[in-house]
Amino acid sequence: MSPSEIMKMAEVEIFRGVDYGSDRKPIEGGLLDPRLGPPNKKCGNCATYGANYKDCPGHFGYLALALPVYNVGYMGTVVDILKCICKSCSGVLLKEEMRVEHLRRMRNPMLGPLKKTELMKMVVKKCNGLAANNRPVECSKCGYLNGSVKKATGMVAIIHDRSKFGGVMDELRPENLLIMNIPVPPTVIRPSVLVDDSWTNENDITERLKNIVQANARLRHDLTQDLPPAYAGGFKHSWDALQVEVAQ
Ligand SMILES: [Zn+2]
Ligand SMILES: [Zn+2]
Known part of the structure; x- marks a missing residue:
C-alpha cells in the first residue's frame, strides 16, 4: 500500500504511545482511540459510527513516520x-x-x-x-x-x-519502496482484554505499535532540536532506532 492509500483507508491519525488515560478511558490519538472502534465491552460505543462493541466492524488508523524507513x-x-x-x-x-x-x-x-x-x-x-x-x-x-x-x-x-x-x-x-505511513489495525483484531476493573491486558500488536509510536516521537523530538547539519548524527541515532522497531 502506498502512503496515501494507507491514509485514505484510515479514520484517524495515531501519534500517542499510550492507550488509556488516568480515567481508564482510551485516549484520543492513542493506540486504542475510540474512533478505531471500542477496544472492549466497557469502553462504550464506537466514536466513528456509534455502533456498540458487538456491531462495530472496527476502523483503521495510521501512523505517520517522522522520516521514512526501509x-x-x-x-x-x-x-x-x-x-x-x-x-x-x-x-x-x-x-x-x-x-x-x-x-x-x-x-x-x-x-x-x-x-x-x-x-x-x-x-x-x-x-x-x-x-x-x-x-x-x-x-x-x-x-x-x-x-x-x-x-x-x-x-x-x-x-x-x-x-x-x-x-x-x-x-x-x-x-513507495520505503515506509512512510503505517496502518494501525482496528482494535477488534487486537482487543484490550479486561483483567479486572482497573487493569487491562494489551494485545502484542498494540505493544509492538506502541514501541514504534514512541520511537517515532523520540525522532520527531530530536528533529526539532534544530541541530546544525554537522550534528546530523544526533537524530540519526533515533532514526536507526525507529528503523529497528519497524523492521520487527
Ligand atoms: Zn465503528
Ligand atoms: Zn551524476
Whole structure:
C-alpha cells in the first residue's frame, strides 16, 4: 500500500504511545482511540459510527513516520535501484543513448513481466559493472564518482559512499519502496482484554505499535532540536532506532 492509500483507508491519525488515560478511558490519538472502534465491552460505543462493541466492524488508523524507513521486504530492490542512480545528480548511470534504448524496450507493452525483470537485471549489471572491481562508476551527466552500494550486514541499512558523510537526505524514488505511513489495525483484531476493573491486558500488536509510536516521537523530538547539519548524527541515532522497531 502506498502512503496515501494507507491514509485514505484510515479514520484517524495515531501519534500517542499510550492507550488509556488516568480515567481508564482510551485516549484520543492513542493506540486504542475510540474512533478505531471500542477496544472492549466497557469502553462504550464506537466514536466513528456509534455502533456498540458487538456491531462495530472496527476502523483503521495510521501512523505517520517522522522520516521514512526501509521496508525489509524491498531492501534488495532498493539496493538495485541505488546501484543504478548517481548519488550526486540522481541521474541513471547509463550513457544517454543506452538509457534511451533501454527505456524504449522497457516501455514496450508487448514485453512480458519476466522479460522486464531480465532487462532490469541487465541494467543493474551494466550500471554496477565498473564498480564490481571496486572502481567507482563515473556519472556521464555530472562526472561524480559513484562508489559501490551494498546491504549492511547485521542491521537494516544500506551502505554507499554518500551514506558515510551522513548523506541521509538523499531523495529516493520510487518512494513507495520505503515506509512512510503505517496502518494501525482496528482494535477488534487486537482487543484490550479486561483483567479486572482497573487493569487491562494489551494485545502484542498494540505493544509492538506502541514501541514504534514512541520511537517515532523520540525522532520527531530530536528533529526539532534544530541541530546544525554537522550534528546530523544526533537524530540519526533515533532514526536507526525507529528503523529497528519497524523492521520487527
Ligand atoms: Zn465503528
Ligand atoms: Zn551524476
